[in-house]
Amino acid sequence: MTLLHVDSSILGPNSVSRTLSAEIVERMRRQTPELEIVYRDLGGNPMDHLTGAHLAAGQGAAPESEALGRDIDAGAAVLREFLVADTVVIGAPMYNFGVPSQLKSWIDRLAIAGQTFHYTEKGPEGLCAGKQVIVASSRGNVYGAGTPNAALDHQETFLRTVFGFFGITDVTVIRAEGVGFGDDAREKAIEGARGEIASLTA
Numbered sequence: 150m151t152l153l154h155v156d157s158s159i160l161g162p163n164s165v166s167r168t169l170s171a172e173i174v175e176r177m178r179r180q181t182p183e184l185e186i187v188y189r190d191l192g193g194n195p196m197d198h199l200t201g202a203h204l205a206a207g208q209g210a211a212p213e214s215e216a217l218g219r220d221i222d223a224g225a226a227v228l229r230e231f232l233v234a235d236t237v238v239i240g241a242p243m244y245n246f247g248v249p250s251q252l253k254s255w256i257d258r259l260a261i262a263g264q265t266f267h268y269t270e271k272g273p274e275g276l277c278a279g280k281q282v283i284v285a286s287s288r289g290n291v292y293g294a295g296t297p298n299a300a301l302d303h304q305e306t307f308l309r310t311v312f313g314f315f316g317i318t319d320v321t322v323i324r325a326e327g328v329g330f331g332d333d334a335r336e337k338a339i340e341g342a343r344g345e346i347a348s349l350t351a
Contacts, residue, residue, distance in 0.1 A: 153234035157191040157252035169285035170240030180351040191251040224258040236281040243288040243304040265315045275316020289329030
């Protein structure tokens, strides 16, 4: 069994999402000692954003530079990591109501027709059914269902949508929100998330 652990926060050791994603992975490792873990730090080693040159190369044109060729190879590598993973754990903070651009760039390398989805006569169909995705979500404010800010959540809603598009129905969100309201609120949110982590099963 293979687990892909992806972090996207730019806050390093001060990151709530990194703390929670690490604890999720440790929980899974304890349950499955033979688990193979692959780690990718998008905050420290981000993918380049897609350009027209990337799309041209994807349609058969020769890469216009060695740097672009290396980046295309890197994109193929992250796609392979995702495709072979049974479980994907993602540290995903909310930045400006959405996901970090580093995480979006990674997702752009996964959303490849014929790899994670394909088009049929009835519309698109996901090709990644059977995977488990666990999102360690952190938000400075409160955006949960029923709150005044719920309509501003383009972070968790986006992640559920894109992985659902890939055919993944097993998506769990472990959330710590309101972490910007001071130290006490931050610790309370983290402890609440830890309670949810304790109930996770591989």
